[in-house]
Amino acid sequence: MKLVLFDCDGTLVDSAVRIHETMRRTFLAYGYAEPTLAETKTIIGLSLDLSIARLLGRALVDEEVEAMRLHFKSLFAEVHADPNMLEQLFPGIADLIGTLAGRSDITIGAVTGNSRRGLTHILNMHQLEPHFVVSRTADDCPSKPNPAMVLECCVEAGFNPADAIVVGDAVFDMQMAAAAGARSIGVAWGYGEIADLQDAGASGIVFHPEEIAALV
Numbered sequence: 001m002k003l004v005l006f007d008c009d010g011t012l013v014d015s016a017v018r019i020h021e022t023m024r025r026t027f028l029a030y031g032y033a034e035p036t037l038a039e040t041k042t043i044i045g046l047s048l049d050l051s052i053a054r055l056l057g058r059a060l061v062d063e064e065v066e067a068m069r070l071h072f073k074s075l076f077a078e079v080h081a082d083p084n085m086l087e088q089l090f091p092g093i094a095d096l097i098g099t100l101a102g103r104s105d106i107t108i109g110a111v112t113g114n115s116r117r118g119l120t121h122i123l124n125m126h127q128l129e130p131h132f133v134v135s136r137t138a139d140d141c142p143s144k145p146n147p148a149m150v151l152e153c154c155v156e157a158g159f160n161p162a163d164a165i166v167v168g169d170a171v172f173d174m175q176m177a178a179a180a181g182a183r184s185i186g187v188a189w190g191y192g193e194i195a196d197l198q199d200a201g202a203s204g205i206v207f208h209p210e211e212i213a214a215l216v
Helices: 016-029 037-043 048-056 063-074 076-080 093-101 116-125 148-157 171-180 194-199 210-215
Strands: 002-006 106-111 134-136 164-168 183-187 204-206
Touching (some): 002 148, 016 037, 016 076, 037 048, 134 148, 148 164, 164 171, 171 194, 194 204, 204 210
Parallel strands (some): 002 106, 002 164
């Protein structure tokens, strides 16, 4: 029996454009130069407050960063009203989740730096919610790479961390898995660099979702 825990943004869905547009509007609202898309991609996976602080070059989350976080969240409905901003599944993800959901030896979960509202929106939009038995978001736990998301999912689902596998596209995902005592699979279609995922301890790298079913 294995618990397979998927990151969301950059792993299940391509959300970089939506996240970047929301971040761009937030920075402009507070009088800061907007980050580039490449810069935004480097923070996807972290909790929102740490993401904003890092883009501002700040070591700590201060009052302004917290205010910017709340402003970012307030833009949720406005940005999602644009059909060009909707997060699309990466090719092959729907088939992968369907395959894993049909296996009696697999339990599926999510561990994401997205909000609870954001994760629910994405899973419901793509009709995946029934397959995800357990999940933790930035609203529930400290930011990756803290292992809390993995450890809490393991407790709730009744798994030993050694029987959990984190699937993600970011160094933070690989580090979180290692800190929890879980395995990790890095995906090549997301926003992280393959070499960085390997250096962060990825147990394997996959180039298409169908490869994951064999590894777990």
